[in-house]
Amino acid sequence: xxxETLYLGFVxxxxxxxxxxxxxxxxxxxxxxxxxxxxxxxTLYDEEGEPIAGFHVNLQLAAYxxxxxxxxxxxxxxxxxxxx
Numbered sequence: 001x002x003x004e005t006l007y008l009g010f011v012x013x014x015x016x017x018x019x020x021x022x023x024x025x026x027x028x029x030x031x032x033x034x035x036x037x038x039x040x041x042x043t044l045y046d047e048e049g050e051p052i053a054g055f056h057v058n059l060q061l062a063a064y065x066x067x068x069x070x071x072x073x074x075x076x077x078x079x080x081x082x083x084x
Contacts, residue, residue, distance in 0.1 A: 003037065003060035005083065009074040013055045016040070019072060020057065035062045041081055058082075 010016040023030050023038050031038045039058040043051050058081060059069075 003062055004064045006059045006061065006064065006069055007074050007076055007079060008057045008059060008069060008072045009054045010057070010072060011054060013040075013042070016055050016057055019069070020059070023059075036060060037083065039081060039083075044080055 008016070008020075010019065017024060020038070023036065029038055029040050031040075037060040041056040041058060043054075044056050045051055056074075058079075060083065
């Protein structure tokens with residue numbers, strides 16, 4: 001099964017929790033299922049070591065409709081964390 005990776009950026013973790021609420025249970029991130037893999041990255045840092053604003057999440061989905069998360073999607077040239 002091919003999973004599409006989405007790199008997502010939110011204002012803060014609270015916003016991520018609301019938008020990605022279906023990937024939370026009992027107050028925790030649900031990091032994997034047959035349909036998804038989720039990596040709550042948090043703060044990223046630029047090449048100078050300065051924090052990049054926001055809370056970042058990597059999300060792999062078995063099926064993505066191409067619409068629901070587009071306003072949160074970022075497209076890094078060189079992602080700092082990836083799945084192998």
